[in-house]
Amino acid sequence: MKKSLGKGLGSLIRSNETNFINKNQEITKTEAYLTDILPNKNQPRKAFNSELLNDLAESIKINGILQPIAVREVDNNKYEIIAGERRWRAAQLAGLTKVPIILFEANNEKTFELAIMENVQRQDLNPIEEALAIKELIEKYNFSQEKIIDITGKKRTRIVNILRVLDLPDKVQKLIAEEKISRGHGIALLSFKEDANLLEIAQSIIEKELSVRQVEKLSKNTKSEVKSDKVKKDIYIENIIKILETKLGSKINVKGTSTKGKIEIEFSSLEELNKIIGHIE
Missing domain, CATH: 3.90.1530.10 (Conserved hypothetical protein from pyrococcus furiosus pfu- 392566-001, ParB domain)
Incomplete structure (x- = not known):
């Protein structure tokens, strides 16, 4: 992996150490x-x-x-x-x-x-x-x-x-400190979704010698995939809600995903509750 680390706290400091101490002080x-x-x-x-x-x-x-x-x-x-x-x-x-x-x-x-x-x-x-x-x-x-x-x-x-x-996670910080990946890579890693395995991605950067731009592109692609999955899940849940509301005649709320969650059935009177139970039976 080629070193591409940032220049540190500042290459803009031009004075030597005898100049950046109080000049009024006797040396x-x-x-x-x-x-x-x-x-x-x-x-x-x-x-x-x-x-x-x-x-x-x-x-x-x-x-x-x-x-x-x-x-x-x-x-x-x-x-x-x-x-x-x-x-x-x-x-x-x-x-x-x-x-x-x-x-x-x-x-x-x-x-x-x-x-x-x-x-x-x-x-x-x-x-x-x-x-x-x-x-x-x-x-x-x-x-x-x-x-x-x-x-x-x-x-x-x-x-x-x-x-x-x-x-960043401590193990990823260690890779930056050891100059195995750059600060730019680290900042690019922060753009991944929260549950991403950043250490695994960092290791991939080292193994494949990915540039910062490539990591940024990978992050964007990952976000697009997540967004696409979310849209598909929402459509599936919306279809389920429509089916249940038609069958039960009540307002339905679904919390969670298509694999795990809970269904809430709204009612405003005992009569409506008995009607819902009748449909279920």
């Missing part, structure tokens, strides 16, 4: 031992490609770390990463003991925001990580849509579509 550049640097437990990026990490480690062995790791100071003379966890991990693989850092002041909310922005800038987040990160900004930090739009550079409709993939 301290120094070095720190790797053992004194802690990963950000709220890092929106959950998966790190081992092959790419090894490539970066080899580059660091030759050229060193060209861009310092952005950190904030925490308890016990330790530092927490704001931006640059991938470089920190690669530095360990490269056998470094110290790395250059840039020290900033940032609270939890700002740290999470900046972590997103760094991953966004490098398009490092997969679509599920991206959606979960935006969801956390909204639910945990009460970010407005306007603020998220300002951070990401995305239009409101784009943000809505990014979040929509979280409506």
